[in-house]
Amino acid sequence: MREAHCHLGLLGEALALPDIGSCTSLAECLDHVRAGAGQTTPGAWLRFKSARPAAWAEGRWPTIVELDRAAPHRPCVIMSFDHHMAVANSAAIRAAGLRAGEAVGPKGHVDSDSSGAATGVLHEHAAYRCWDAAPAPDVQTRRERVRRACRSLVELGFDEAHDLHTPEWLLEDLLHLEREGELELRRVDVYPNVVNLEEMFRRFGASAGERVRIAGGKLFADGTLNARTALTLHPYRTPESGSPHGVAMASPEECERAVKLCESLGLHVAVHAIGDGAVRMVLDAIERGSVRNGSGAAEGNRHRVEHCELIDERDVPRFAELGVVCSVQPCHLLTDIEVLRDQLPGRLDRVLPLRGLIDAGCRPGELLWFGSDAPVVRADPMDSVRAAVHRRREGMEESEALGWHQRISEQDCWAAFSKR
Numbered sequence: 001m002r003e004a005h006c007h008l009g010l011l012g013e014a015l016a017l018p019d020i021g022s023c024t025s026l027a028e029c030l031d032h033v034r035a036g037a038g039q040t041t042p043g044a045w046l047r048f049k050s051a052r053p054a055a056w057a058e059g060r061w062p063t064i065v066e067l068d069r070a071a072p073h074r075p076c077v078i079m080s081f082d083h084h085m086a087v088a089n090s091a092a093i094r095a096a097g098l099r100a101g102e103a104v105g106p107k108g109h110v111d112s113d114s115s116g117a118a119t120g121v122l123h124e125h126a127a128y129r130c131w132d133a134a135p136a137p138d139v140q141t142r143r144e145r146v147r148r149a150c151r152s153l154v155e156l157g158f159d160e161a162h163d164l165h166t167p168e169w170l171l172e173d174l175l176h177l178e179r180e181g182e183l184e185l186r187r188v189d190v191y192p193n194v195v196n197l198e199e200m201f202r203r204f205g206a207s208a209g210e211r212v213r214i215a216g217g218k219l220f221a222d223g224t225l226n227a228r229t230a231l232t233l234h235p236y237r238t239p240e241s242g243s244p245h246g247v248a249m250a251s252p253e254e255c256e257r258a259v260k261l262c263e264s265l266g267l268h269v270a271v272h273a274i275g276d277g278a279v280r281m282v283l284d285a286i287e288r289g290s291v292r293n294g295s296g297a298a299e300g301n302r303h304r305v306e307h308c309e310l311i312d313e314r315d316v317p318r319f320a321e322l323g324v325v326c327s328v329q330p331c332h333l334l335t336d337i338e339v340l341r342d343q344l345p346g347r348l349d350r351v352l353p354l355r356g357l358i359d360a361g362c363r364p365g366e367l368l369w370f371g372s373d374a375p376v377v378r379a380d381p382m383d384s385v386r387a388a389v390h391r392r393r394e395g396m397e398e399s400e401a402l403g404w405h406q407r408i409s410e411q412d413c414w415a416a417f418s419k420r
């Protein structure tokens with residue numbers, strides 16, 4: 001079974017972090033912080049992921065005072081489940097070199113109160129900077145985490161995984177694990193960012209392992225639905241200021257160049273495209289830039305579009321026509337139901353049109369691939385199977401399903417997780 005879209009480096013890190021995703025209250029979250037503060041070596045960073053303060057009984061983040069009290073003398077940062085926000089204590093904000101009220105990167109911001117003091121809340125790039133300020137683990141620890149990430153997939157029944165945005169160190173670690181006989185997956189395909197692709201291919205391409213190989217390059221064509229930055233053909237109901245259709249993270253020319261670069265190395269491009277506008281832009285770029293449209297079936301691996309949460313009716317048949325893989329993670333439907341209903345109410349029939357894709361010739365496993373995007377969500381394949389079959393969360397009525405007519409059979413789902 002193949003996990004067609006995951007992030008092994010981040011998954012290894014996530015598995016090593018305490019999980020507060022199931023907390024039901026702020027009090028419970030602070031208990032985790034206090035417990036962690038009592039365990040780790042003095043001064044070591046305390047990091048937590050997957051916080052959902054909106055779902056907590058108190059409905060709010062901890063204050064900086066509460067966090068300072070729970071974790072005195074050591075940096076502590078808690079990241080939200082969707083990675084758009086974090087809350088940090090004074091030591092973490094200091095260690096990251098952030099100042100109250102400061103703007104960080106294109107969208108980041110360090111929240112401050114009326115007196116100008118930091119509240120602990122960090123938005124976007126300010127959150128990432130604080131998170132990344134924690135010292136990197138030593139090579140030994142890092143490799144052990146990658147090993148455990150691979151093992152966690154094997155335990156779920158996978159024997160092949162595709163890593164979609166692979167840093168150089170991760171490829172090195174995977175090759176090391178393979179050499180040492182510690183790689184439990186039978187096969188790992190990696191996709192470095194197209195910017196680093198040529199250099200990494202030169203360095204590792206010929207000598208890459210038997211089971212670990214560079215399969216292609218990764219490019220981002222748009223953002224995400226929750227941030228309303230996924231590039232859409234129809235406007236969002238309440239867009240982020242100035243971008244009613246979301247944001248293109250790459251130009252059509254950049255997409256086309258990426259296709260050509262990958263083909264020149266004998267590889268394939270994998271482009272992140274969540275909105276229907278981005279999906280169309282990428283299909284256009286492949287159509288223009290590829291000299292092997294519709295061929296390459298024998299290799300069992302072709303250009304691929306990642307996520308495809310919205311696909312316009314006109315573009316559905318183009319995947320099969322061009323021989324492009326539609327690589328989806330239906331499990332995300334379960335958490336995106338509300339934002340889709342809220343922001344794109346007129347386009348709900350275009351959400352993950354799996355039935356339409358199969359009917360148009362995208363055979364599951366061949367041109368329709370399933371994955372999870374772990375650790376953004378857990379890698380359990382059952383989540384995607386349920387989402388693709390029932391089109392709604394457990395406990396919801398059939399009338400609440402999203403794109404009910406696009407549901408597919410359980411058999412087709414398992415085929416999409418298999419290799420053809």
Ligand SMILES: [Zn+2]
Pocket residue numbers: 005006007164373
């Ligand atoms: Zn991803």
